[in-house]
Structures are given as structure tokens and as C-alpha cells.
Amino acid sequence: MTRRPARVRVEPAGIDLPVGAGETVFAAALRTDLTWPTICYGQARCTACALRVVDGHQNLGPPDAVEQGVLRQLASRRGRRSSRDTRLACRLTVTGDVTIEKRGVRANSRNVADAADSADAADSVEVADSADVGPAR
Numbered sequence: 147m148t149r150r151p152a153r154v155r156v157e158p159a160g161i162d163l164p165v166g167a168g169e170t171v172f173a174a175a176l177r178t179d180l181t182w183p184t185i186c187y188g189q190a191r192c193t194a195c196a197l198r199v200v201d202g203h204q205n206l207g208p209p210d211a212v213e214q215g216v217l218r219q220l221a222s223r224r225g226r227r228s229s230r231d232t233r234l235a236c237r238l239t240v241t242g243d244v245t246i247e248k249r250g251v252r253a254n255s256r257n258v259a260d261a262a263d264s265a266d267a268a269d270s271v272e273v274a275d276s277a278d279v280g281p282a283r
């Protein structure tokens with residue numbers, strides 16, 4: 147039995163993004179031709195991809211040491227403590243459905259629904275450590 151990929155609901159754009167096992171949210175966004183804010187092209191350096199988790203925290207992959215360090219720096223710059231609601235899309239994996247908020251995300255040439263139709267493909271996506279993309283395509 148094939149399990150469907152997790153769905154990440156991206157608000158306020160109202161996009162349902164299928165995310166394969168082991169795939170980062172950022173890599174899934176690129177695969178489905180979404181624009182996702184970035185400067186470092188998925189290198190966990192710029193924090194432009196940072197998102198806020200609204201629901202489904204139990205389905206989040208744990209932050210690795212690199213993400214933890216970047217999030218601590220981000221919180222420090224903002225004069226706040228780290229929040230479990232803030233994650234980097236370029237490091238975040240999910241095991242089930244999640245709702246997040248990220249401004250600046252939008253669909254490009256391809257309809258995200260098309261990507262959802264090829265959901266099985268998402269399960270076989272190999273995840274590179276660096277989901278390479280350009281600045282806010």
C-alpha cells in the first residue's frame with residue numbers, strides 16, 4: 147500500500163503542497179514550481195525561507211543542529227526566544243499534514259494541483275542537502 151505524501155497547507159496563499167518522505171518543504175516547493183522566498187538557495191544561511199507553523203506540530207521532523215543554530219540566531223536578532231513555531235523551509239521535513247504561514251509564496255507556471263496528481267512521484271524524491279533555488283523566483 148502506498149501512503150500519500152504529506153500535505154503542507156501554505157497560507158495565506160491557500161496552496162496545498164505535497165511533500166514526499168524525506169523531502170524538505172523548500173525542495174517540494176521548487177519541485178512544484180512555487181515561488182518561495184530565499185537568498186541563499188537552500189543553504190540554511192539567509193533565513194528568508196523561514197515559516198510559521200500553525201497546525202500539525204506533531205508531524206514536523208525535528209530540527210537538525212544547523213537549523214537549530216540558525217533559528218537561535220534569528221530569534222536573537224529579533225530579540226526573542228526561539229519558538230517551536232518558527233522553522234526553515236529548506237530544512238523542514240514532515241511526516242503528515244501541516245499548516246504553515248509564509249508570505250511571499252505563490253504558484254508559478256504549473257498548477258500545484260498537477261503536482262498533487264503526481265503525488266506518488268513525491269515519495270521517491272531524493273532530497274539534496276541544499277535545495278538549490280534562486281532568490282524568490
Ligand code: FES
Nearest residue numbers: 188191193195236
Ligand atoms: S535559510 Fe536560505 S533558503 Fe532556507
